Structures are given as structure tokens and as C-alpha cells.
Amino acid sequence: MNLLITGAGRGLGLELTKQAAARGHTVVACVRDTEGAVALREAAEQYPGRIRIESFDIVSETEAQRLADRLKQDAFVLDGIVNNAGILLGRDGGIASLSLDDTRRTFEVNLFGPLIVAKHLTPLLRESESGAEIVVNISSEAGSFSGAYGGDYPYALSKMALNMFSKQLNExxxxxxxxxxxxxxxxIRTDMGGQAAPLSPEDSATGILNLVEGTTAVPEETFFVDYAGRPMPL
Structure with missing residues (x-):
């Protein structure tokens, strides 16, 4: 499979990239700062020809179009896209102390970024009678309406909107x-999740790639699942 993964420089995105390459897939690994992505460059050396590192800020339509043009010029057709890049801001405090700047920035990255990626890169996905091609938007249980817990407005609201976008895009x-x-x-134990998290990036990435490959089957009517393919409450 030819996969495009955003936020590939560290954490879950890096692990997804490494595991995908180890499984024999070719990955367009997208990061904002290619020079600072030392671990990603090391992975590319470990799997020569399987990891193509691209500089790409997902909130820029101009950069998205340029990336799409480069891939088209190389006749590089995609089988899957993983919108992994995301941020977590303004978690502490309630509505009275909410930073609208944090909220706008969170929506810009967590929602508008995947929208931009989908707009410019899904035209490069193969058409498939088997339904093997896929877009995975990395969401969160925080985006569950039924699981609302009060506060955490920027992240929770952006992920709930991302869930709706995923359903719309699926249709x-x-x-x-x-x-x-x-x-x-x-x-998961990443910079975002913290070291107290119970799940390793390796285990999460393994499950997500099983979804991408279709090894883990998800019922056609289901669009929000966890990394193991278990349905999540809306």
C-alpha cells in the first residue's frame, strides 16, 4: 500500500510510519520541519525506498496543493491517508478562563488540517470495488457527545467536529x-498523552495499521472506532 501519514515526526505518527514501512508499505511521511525530524530520517535510512519525507504544514492549502502536485508528477497513487497531526491546548480551566486563541488554533489544526488534506489528497486515492482504500482521522474519546465531561473545550469540540467530518467524508x-x-x-504514552498513559504507541499503531490494511474488519455502518476496531459511543 501507498500511505500518507501526517504528524509523522514523533509519537504515534512516527510509530505508524515505522511499522508501515516494516510491513512493506511505502509511506509519504509528512512533517512541518524536516530538519528537526531526526528520528524520522533515521527510520527512512532503516527502510530505504519505503519512507518519503515531505515538508508539509497541514493548515496550508498552498502547501497541500504543492504536495499533491509533486505526487501527481511522480505518478504516486495513494491507498490510504492517516490524518494524525493534532494539538492539545487550553486543557486547564473552565469556560470563564477559556482562551479563544487556543480554541481557534486547535480547530485550525485538528479539524481544518484534515479537511485540507482530504480536499487536496483524496483525489489521489485509488478507486476500489473492494473498499480497500481508506482515510483514517485520528480522533479521541473526547469527541464523544455521550461522554462529555465538562471543560477541555478546544480539544473535545475539535474532535467531535472531526468525527462529523469523518462521517460526511465517508458518505x-x-x-x-x-x-x-x-x-x-x-x-497512549506520547508527548501529548504523558507517561502515565496505559497504552504504548507501538500497540496503538499496530491496531490502527490493522484497520488500514483491513485485517481488522469494521461493519459498514460504523465510522467511529478505537484502535482495535471496537465501536466508540457517539
Whole structure:
């Protein structure tokens, strides 16, 4: 498979990239700062020809179009996209102390970024009668309406909106044999999740790639699942 993964420089995105390359897939690994992505460059050396590092800020339509043009020029057709890049801001405090700047920035990255990626890169996805091609939006249990816990407005609201986008995108792409899923990766030990998290990035990435490959089956009517393919409450 030819995969595009955003936020590939560290954490879950880096682990997804390494595991995908180890499984024999070719990965377009997208990061804002290629020079600072030392671990990603080391992975590319470990798996020569399987990891193509691209500089790409997901909130820039201009950069998205340029990336799409480069891939088209190379006749590089995609089988899957993993919108992994995301941020967590303004978690502490309630509505009275909410920073709207943090909220706007969070929506810009967590929602508008995947929208931009989908707009410019899904045209490069193969059409598939088997439904093997896929877009995975890395969401969160925080985006569950039924699980609202008060506060954490920027992150929770952006992920809930991402879930709706995933459903909308799934319905649009379905005639092309392409599926879109919102995936809760679990609480994982990354810079975002912290070291107290119970799940390793390795285990989460393994589960997500099983979803991408279709090894883990998800019922057609389901669009929000966790990394193991278990349905998440809406």
C-alpha cells in the first residue's frame, strides 16, 4: 500500500510510519520541519525506498496543493491517508478562563488540517470495488457527545467536529470504494498523552495499521472506532 501519514515526526505518527514501512508499505511521511525530524530520517535510512519525507504544514492549502502536485508528477497513487497531526491546548480551566486563541488554533489544526488534506489528497486515492482504500482521522474519546465531561473545550469540540467530518467524508467517498473512519487511538504514552498513559504507541499503531490494511474488519455502518476496531459511543 501507498500511505500518507501526517504528524509523522514523533509519537504515534512516527510509530505508524515505522511499522508501515516494516510491513512493506511505502509511506509519504509528512512533517512541518524536516530538519528537526531526526528520528524520522533515521527510520527512512532503516527502510530505504519505503519512507518519503515531505515538508508539509497541514493548515496550508498552498502547501497541500504543492504536495499533491509533486505526487501527481511522480505518478504516486495513494491507498490510504492517516490524518494524525493534532494539538492539545487550553486543557486547564473552565469556560470563564477559556482562551479563544487556543480554541481557534486547535480547530485550525485538528479539524481544518484534515479537511485540507482530504480536499487536496483524496483525489489521489485509488478507486476500489473492494473498499480497500481508506482515510483514517485520528480522533479521541473526547469527541464523544455521550461522554462529555465538562471543560477541555478546544480539544473535545475539535474532535467531535472531526468525527462529523469523518462521517460526511465517508458518505461522499463511498461511491469510489473508499472508506473514512474516525479512530480513537487510546490513551497512549506520547508527548501529548504523558507517561502515565496505559497504552504504548507501538500497540496503538499496530491496531490502527490493522484497520488500514483491513485485517481488522469494521461493519459498514460504523465510522467511529478505537484502535482495535471496537465501536466508540457517539
Amino acid at each position: 461522499e467517498l463511498k461511491p469510489r470504494g473508499i472508506r473514512a473512519l474516525a479512530v480513537h487511538p487510546g490513551w
